[in-house]
Amino acid sequence: MKSSEIRQKFLDFFETHGHVVVPSSPLVPGNDPTLLFTNAGMVQFKDVFLGQDKRPYVRAASAQRCVRAGGKHNDLENVGYTARHHTFFEMLGNFSFGDYFKRNAILFAWEFLTGPLNIPRDKLWATVYAEDDEAADIWLNEVKIAPSRLVRIATSDNFWQMGDTGPCGPCSEIFYDHGPEVAGGPPGSEDADGDRYVEIWNLVFMQYNRDASGELHPLPKPSVDTGMGLERIAAVMQQVHSNYKIDLFRCLIEAAARVTGEQDLSNNSLKVIADHIRACAFLITDDVIPGNEGRGYVLRRILRRAIRHGYRLGQKQPFFHLLVDDLVDVMGQAYPELMAAKKHVAGVIRQEEERFAETLENGMGVLEAALAQEGNMLSGDVVFRLYDTFGFPVDLTADIAREREVRIDLAGFEVCMAQQRDRARASGKFTMQTSLEYVGLPTKFHGYETLQHEAHILVLYKEGSRVDFIEAGEEAVVVLDQTPFYAESGGQAGDSGELLSGGGTFTVRDTQKIQAKVFGHTGMLSSGRLVTGDRVIARVNPVARINTAYNHSATHLLHAALRQILGNHVTQKGSLVDADRLRFDFSHNSAMQANEIRQIENLVNMQIRKNHEVATQLMAYDEAVKQGAMALFGEKYSDTVRVVSMGDFSTELCGGTHVQHSGDIGFFRIVAESGVAAGIRRIEALTGEAALAYIQQQEQQLQQVSDVLKAAPQEAALKLSQVLDHVRQVEKEIAVLRSKLAGMQSSSLIEQAQEIKGIRVLAAVLENVNIRTLRETLDNFKSRLKSCVVVLGTIEDDKVVLIAGVTDDLTAKLKAGDLINFVAQQVGGKGGGRADMAQAGGTLPDKLPQALTSVTGWVERNL
Template structure:
């Protein structure tokens, strides 16, 4: 069976058992900052297991895209380590339990996949007699093939929240794959027994004290690795030998002029490239972009590691984008989003490859300096920590550093490199975050929702409503009342207050009652259906079950809606001007401004910004009616509605329509016509990451304030240069030209003065063991001028050692030079200037022929210069 056939067979099997097939969720977890990646099939369903959200379907089956990166260095070196993989899973949210999933799993394994029963082993949690009875008596697995294991392997839990025992299905791959030990069995570290499916029985809730209580609504969470199952069914020893990987590896091998299976180092490179490029392709497709932190750093690291392994294949130009195209072709049927985003994916990968090759070139220069310094100082090896910095910062693999160093007769401190690598791994392990089902705070809000019911939001149609106080919380505890001065959280049965979400900030409001006023400053939705108001009691006493009038701050809501509606117009204008590849990547909507992040590959030109601004303002002046309505997700997509990429939508969605100009899915608050935007003005456009741009803008009265500030600046500038406002540009240009002329005149005078000073300084040359040495304090305003003087002196001297020092305020500048004919005598400009810099409270270094340094004790400069001759003499010994 091919990987595609296994995937389809699994999903169809559970569809026949009344499961709803859902598409894979994004690799970027939705509204879950606790984790970087979707790392398991259950991640998208965490809110359903915890009760934070109500599932649309009780039974679900998926093939989920997953990324895990704890063991990147092991990829390609083992049979089953991957960064990207596909997890087949079926889930029950309070529907069926062990009595159903255990027989189904056996049926699928033995009848659909035709795996021989005598090769299958089962593990269960040591105390799970219920699972044992079903496996043994209902299914008929011999008791001796059911292995009881402890809590460390067969009980799933992470902190507070739902948890439970699990049961795993293993395949015996035969004695030839084993370790040969007489006690080799399930659980052994060798490759004989391969786990292919894990069934997790969510049946307990663990509290903060570690107590377990049975859940009323039990759940099932299963996971089967597609790549592992494919390796078993296709009879191959490694996941990389399945059709899932071989197509990609063969494509890469052909691209590089190699063949898989002929050399170990080549095979390793092909495996790493196939794995990493799959991960990068899918991650970029789901909205991740290369960067220096978080997900961006992971993407950049994987891509650069793949590029480095490309060098093993002899590929020194961008090639991963071509591999990515092959991956998209192979996987687009199962994951249509790949095809939809193919242009964006290919461009991001190609751009990042080109940038990295430039970085590698910079790393080569650094390595050349390290080699030069090592040889000049008589060292025989490159320091391990320096080699690691080359690897970590510039992407130089250790093998490449060793190869280049060997050409120069040097070795690399491999132990030091490995020690630095292990330190980084320790930091990574300590920073790694686990997948959590629910936080302690989440448990509180979930319980409150179950007790009080959902909060009804009516804020689309009104800003003023009567409501009842359902609960008052202070420091996580329910209170019966709150008095003036206290800050509390308040839950109402109905509210017009918009809870912060989708980039739109919270409403502000007042709760009014007889002799009562409460100022609400923040509103959020900690669990689905429950709206929580954070506020301060200004006067009176707020009591549970009070009837209050809720009044949203109208100007703030209106200004926020003005900016939110403008983001929709901006999104459409960006697509018109820059291209359909532009997609929203995030936004912030506040009363006084808007911020809009979008995918694009270059800075937006001033001409393009003007055109975008013009299109938005034309839409404002067109006075398009803004309508909102609810429909099915399928119908909305059929209508062409734009959706925020990676966002999770239910069956019913809210659509915002602005005439025939814009159609988007959105849950935010909006105006009733585009004319209410007033004016739209972009005030900033910048990069926020590779392939990611940001526009900031203002609307309505915000534009008047912005233009007023600009006008005030112009008038201030006119006053400074003593010019009428209408003449500011011409007058400023004249001043700039005059300033340039003065600078050229000053530079010419400095050069003339320097030449004169050089002639005077040449008279201070002394001899040290037959070598001409010139050391002096000079007048040079900056390092550039100081280097220029050294160059002139070196040309005049022909042969010798020079060290000049100058002061610039509280700083000391030092430049040293050693002519090339003296390098074999132990003289090194970098070592010389480093020694002298210590005496003025500084440091520095550089090449053997030219080096510079700085210091912070100008009063000690002359004393340091006076020691140059002794230092030179010591170096020559």
């Protein structure tokens, strides 16, 4: 039975038993930034189990894509070398939210396994928590499993909990017996770690709430969370012992063999590559980009491990991205989002392959040399150098070392990492503001409705400490009971303005959240005195606020335009919106072309001219996303969210301040497009009067260039091209003349060559030449003098330029690099190069003649 058939039979079975089939959620948990990746089917229902969310159904079933790599699930080194370790897998699950409990959960599982899948009853074993008599009774008296195949487990393996406190409960696991030909004992036995008995389904019964003291309290509505790995059950159904032999993997392993040229399909490197393309492709589909932190670094580690295994198979050219098409063929029907993102996924992977290829070969050379020298332990210094200089994740180095039966010094690596962090801190040019301790009322925000509001001072902070009052000239942070000031959030800068009281004026230069719902107004008391409890008029700077609104609303239009022009793979990766400009970071794996920038700019300005009403609406998070509102991955949203829409062109979840109509923005101009990280681009833009001023400045500069060229502005480009052509021609003529001049000088200089122990040595100054002419002259001297050492120098722009050459017959004793450094030190410089040719520079031109006279002595000493 194919994996796709098993997946569909599972969903169909539970749908006929009253379950709502829910699509797989993304691998990046949208509402839980504390979790690195979705690693189980229950993740998308976490808030339901915690009672913080309600769904219109009480039974659900899903086929959930999952990633377990990084954090406590970091067993990357085992992937490809064992039968069942994977970075990516699919979890089939059925869930009950206060509806059915143990009896139905067990009966559903048994019916599906022995019915639609037709697994023989005597091949199935079950475990229950040692104290769970209820579950044991169901297995023995209703399912009628043989008592010899039901095992009570007393350890935590059969008791699940979400955390130290909260929902928890016993588990019941179902195992498949592969038969006596496979080593291993039944669950709970001393040989349980063998491969004969494989867990295929885990049924979790959430029936308790554990409090801070550790005591268990029954939940009013017990729930069920189950999970069955598709790959494991497919191995059972396809009668193979290793997951890597199921249909899903066979196709990918064959594809990996095709692109690497490896013929042995049992090679572990092919298994690694086949596993990793699934994880990498789905992570990129779900908007993760290779990077140096968090989720991006986990993706980079997986990618680079796959690339290294291709290198191990002899594949030195980018190959990994070629497997995306094969993966889409295998899994695209079940996951249409993968098919839609195919081109983007392949592009990101190829970019990372090319990036790593630059250092992989050099890094492997360093590693091979170290492995040959360091015995059975690779030092922490080497591991750190590979990480820091060549981009080798630690587990990649460990992977290679393990193949050679060499351990790595992790403790030494951590020491090197700590030293690097200390150096980084020491060189930092900023200090963190002391965190402000606050216990009290939240700040009530009125900034959507008004720019001025009466308030009372709740707390004053000076130099990080709470004070009762501040005097004129003192810096402080003021917390108010209510405010029209917007606190920095979602990429929008905090408001500036002033707080006016009968006793003084406090100038607010920034507003930040010191807690989730507590606003701190940072600034200086310009005059008078402020005391805790004072009544103030909080007044926002209206010019800065409206300019910020222009830029924020334009950012929404820009985001929508980017997705329309470049594709739906574009998502926001960061933004900065203030009164002066906007900056928008987004996922895209190549630099934008000039015509794309113009298209986007034109589209945004078209939407501005349409003068859309900018509407805001509060609604449930799920409803907002269902209606197409863009939500940012990694952001934690409350149940009720604010939706900002501009006609049918842009709809986003946003708490920022905006214009009333898109036409208020006036004009939009992109001023820069650049890359900030692998797969992430940045656009900087201006709006309104700032954009107009930028255009006027460009026109003024164009006019100045036109005046210099004595051409009309529309003819300036052609005239400049003609000038540059003329300059290039003149430079060629100058080069010819310099070469002739050098030739004339060299004819007389060659007679000055001295002979030392049978070797001709020449050190001389050439005038009015450049480095290119020096090289040509050096080659000429080496050719004519045969066995020789030559050092030539010149002065260019008040700087010394030096070149040294040694003929091949002498490089065993005399190195051009050593010689050039000896001479360069005397003229205030340094240099380097090969044994036969080296260059240097210096800052002391008056020392050049004397430095050249020292060459013969150096040669004599070193022969």
